[in-house]
Amino acid sequence: MVGEAGGLARAAVVGTGLIGGSVLLRLRDAGLDVAGWDPQPAVRRRLRDRGVAVSDTVEQAVAGRDVVFVCGPLPTLPAMLARVAAATDDRCVLTDVGSTKAEVATAATAQGLGRRFVPGHPMAGADRAGLGAAGADLLDGAAWVLCPGPTGMDAFRRLTALLVDVFHARVVPMSAPEHDAAAALASHVPHVLAGALAGTVQRSALRDAVLALAAGSFADGTRVAGGPPERTANMLLANRDRVLVELTAVGAFLDEVAAALRAGDADALTGRLAEARAARATLCARGFTAHRREFPAGADHAGELAYLRELGAAGGHLTGCRVTAGAVGYTAHLPATPPLG
Template sequence: MVRSVGQRPRVAVVGTGLIGGSILLRLREVYPDVVGWDPDPATRAVGRDRGVRFPDALADAVRDRDVVFLAGPLASLPETLLTVARHTGDDCVVTDVGSTKDAVARFAVEQGLTGRFVPGHPMAGTERSGLTAAVPELFDGAAWVLCPRLDGIGPFRMLAGLLVTVFSARVVPMSPTVHDSVVALSSHVPHLLAGSLAGAAADVEIRDAVLGLAAGSFRDGTRVVGTPVERIADMLFQNRDEVLGQLGQVRVVLDALVDALRRDDADALVERYRRAQELRHALLDRALDEQRREFPVDGDHADELAYLLELGSAGGQLTGCAADADVVTYLARRPPA
């Protein structure tokens, strides 16, 4: 039986780079007995220097834990998940922080782990990497996707409550496939565009002059190129089909802008930019309504799951999740209907 929200869970963080390290540092402020683990001995040494327990063996780090965060590279995730599952009990909740969700969610189905593994993705980061770059406040106010399922609703509720209360995160419930489509456009395609812009500037004859005149638009448009290249390659390859699909949508608009330019059609160009500008204003000025919803703790959870998935698709977020013996209560913010 999964512990209910509100108890002090024993937590481990596996993979303590920028994201995992930041999770660890924040958890330690609330749960001093948090344990860390990283495959790199030097990173474990850094963690111990900071006063956190970092056993040499992964099994020793997770054996008695109630919750385990998996924060290593995407490619290492399936094997790490199996190892952690093998060394923990069936009531230990496991979540990950990978930037794509469908592949790991399918793997969890194949391995029969959906009752205690909840795919996750905190939407936060910096251009830096490693435990030395980690900061406990990294997730304050950040969106943190969790993927709920009927057979894992208990672990979902527990994690949602923990992410909101410990990390001040806004939990966005989504199915793995919707998540991967959305981040393709909201994160991965922007990385492709930034790489193309910076890459073109690197190759042109006027490179030095471009550097001399780089305006805010060029600086903004190339910023995420500073992300470690392996991390960029990881996210693009793991989400390739969705990335290429959403890039196709961007190319449609780009072709329309170019066509308007070629045809000297200022009205068409301005109309396109007005639509783009409305989207930008909607992004900057999101009016969200407060909402409170209750569901029975027991039962078939179908209504609860439907509510959660619709909330995420509508651009909403959970700002609270608490359960007593009978009722689970969600606090949410969502765009007006």
């Protein structure tokens, strides 16, 4: 069966909104034994109507499972993680899908869950929310951050194998602080900028005229502003310090553009736009080189952990993880061109 390479054939998903619902539907379609739970009875009924096994309590959903995906609003994750942990045994791998990682990672450590909790964040989404926006293919091929810890390498390996097998994920191993730093610019600040542009149009006396002229650049640039404001606010507050740092950097870049405009300095303006174009071109034409690495499965994991975190920090990802004959082998990919300075 697909996914059994990680030994995680029995799964549960707690919270079935956009991401949790998509995880649940994909696991179901892959043939895994999966149960779901959602705090809203109406959502549970809709899942049953779609042929998904749904429990009426969290404890029923997670009992006897090999892996549990803890989903839901960011502020609820630490308490829900504790509840799920109490209802599962030490062999059950726990993960989440939250868009920030440091807070839930700290909570898991405080709860003594370092050996079996692997913080996670699939880098995919939509401008809608809820089960109605979920789809089994939403996360297909997504970059999926996992944060391995020094005591949880076995859980990380098993979860990586499952995500690659079922979701065809590009698993990006990072520490929780590194994730939050990178996600600030990759995801969180773009939400702010999209909201700022759309919000400015909403306040404009020419709003309707602007919207009549809005083409692809406006639609693409404001797409994420269509998401639930509460969800975006939770994300920004959970990573507040880093988002503020990066907003300052974005503000400095905008100041340079504005100064060039005020001065009528075409060379300076072109230079700033060329920097932006270079980043966009790298994103659209990024190539990778593949390699394999092996580590002893049962020895000290310091070297393995350092390798994984360095891989993620360098922009790399994993597309394979298998433990055989006392060794763990990774199929990894690194950017073929050096990262932008």
